[in-house]
Amino acid sequence: MEINVLIDAASSGDARALGKLCSLVEDGDAQGRLLAAKLYPFGGTAWTTGVTGTPGSGKSTLVSELAIEVRGDAERVAILAVDPSSPLSGGAILGDRVRMGAHGGDEAVFIRSLANRGHLGGISRATSVIAACLDGLGFPEIFIETVGVGQSEVEIASSADTTIVMLTAGWGDDVQAAKAGFLEVADIFVVNKSDRDGADATVKDIEAMLEIGPTTEWRPPVLKTVATTGKGVPELWRAVGDHRKFLMDSGQIEHRRRKRAAHDLASALRANIDHSLSSEQPTSSLLDAIVARRTDPWSAADRLLHSR
Numbered sequence: 001m002e003i004n005v006l007i008d009a010a011s012s013g014d015a016r017a018l019g020k021l022c023s024l025v026e027d028g029d030a031q032g033r034l035l036a037a038k039l040y041p042f043g044g045t046a047w048t049t050g051v052t053g054t055p056g057s058g059k060s061t062l063v064s065e066l067a068i069e070v071r072g073d074a075e076r077v078a079i080l081a082v083d084p085s086s087p088l089s090g091g092a093i094l095g096d097r098v099r100m101g102a103h104g105g106d107e108a109v110f111i112r113s114l115a116n117r118g119h120l121g122g123i124s125r126a127t128s129v130i131a132a133c134l135d136g137l138g139f140p141e142i143f144i145e146t147v148g149v150g151q152s153e154v155e156i157a158s159s160a161d162t163t164i165v166m167l168t169a170g171w172g173d174d175v176q177a178a179k180a181g182f183l184e185v186a187d188i189f190v191v192n193k194s195d196r197d198g199a200d201a202t203v204k205d206i207e208a209m210l211e212i213g214p215t216t217e218w219r220p221p222v223l224k225t226v227a228t229t230g231k232g233v234p235e236l237w238r239a240v241g242d243h244r245k246f247l248m249d250s251g252q253i254e255h256r257r258r259k260r261a262a263h264d265l266a267s268a269l270r271a272n273i274d275h276s277l278s279s280e281q282p283t284s285s286l287l288d289a290i291v292a293r294r295t296d297p298w299s300a301a302d303r304l305l306h307s308r
């Protein structure tokens with residue numbers, strides 16, 4: 001399909017065109033980059049809310065409930081779910097689709113599962129690019145669900161305006177280790193599965209952790225939810241609104257968007273480098289030269305970068 005036709009169809013909300021557009025971006029080839037470049041100037045108005053947490057904590061269920069809540073005020077909502085499954089097994093991806101099935105008939109909710117193709121962390125490289133495209137296409141609200149594992153927390157914070165860190169009642173010892181990382185990125189804490197024992201203790205635990213942490217202008221609220229029933233979801237959405245207002249009023253939004261620009265630029269550079277490494281022709285003769293010690297990897301890398 002011609003690229004402008006695809007963009008037109010996608011902006012009018014055509015789910016198939018949106019899906020195709022995401023695939024092109026995910027493939028990371030020239031057409032995908034052209035699409036993103038064309039849409040980028042029209043973006044900057046979406047609010048992106050990231051939800052991160054350990055597998056099984058209820059992220060998909062919560063995001064789905066949030067989308068229902070948001071559909072009250074927003075015309076269109078997009079959900080990007082970054083699934084840790086390998087590209088070889090689509091089971092988990094399908095699982096998420098089914099779990100988010102509450103919107104099966106709701107054309108205004110666009111849901112896309114992304115596999116994190118060998119990229120470290122729970123967020124795929126294409127995620128922020130696709131989010132930027134959806135922003136350019138006029139989606140006012142975008143949700144990104146990612147599995148919280150190490151580095152991905154930091155990555156989600158670079159792609160989202162508001163980051164929700166989800167924990168469950170009686171969070172395990174392994175999570176203790178990640179406390180520092182969580183503290184750094186959480187704008188809002190959610191203790192999900194609060195229909196189970198131990199939710200209040202978990203809330204106390206997080207509050208205590210915030211107490212000893214550095215004082216910040218925005219103090220992350222700690223909220224309880226039951227994603228399966230939607231309990232606490234309206235309050236959570238209000239907290240996202242409060243955080244949004246705080247970022248706007250304090251001017252901190254500028255700082256965040258600048259950080260995102262830096263992240264996206266670095267990511268684009270890395271993608272370009274990967275691309276030139278995978279296109280065999282130029283590198284194969286360079287490799288010959290390195291093996292023969294006619295050049296060295298560092299000078300060759302310099303030359304590759306500067307010839308672009």
Ligand SMILES: Nc1nc2c(ncn2[C@@H]2O[C@H](COP(=O)(O)OP(=O)(O)O)[C@@H](O)[C@H]2O)c(=O)[nH]1
Pocket residue numbers: 053054055056057058059060061062099192193194195196225226227228229
């Ligand atoms: N009891 C209870 N179960 C929940 C709650 N939220 C989600 N679940 C269940 O937890 C499981 C994992 O949920 P899912 O949304 O797929 O988690 P994700 O891996 O973080 O996306 C599912 O069986 C959900 O029905 C909750 O608040 N309470």
Ligand SMILES: [Mg+2]
Pocket residue numbers: 059060061081096145
């Ligand atoms: Mg999920």
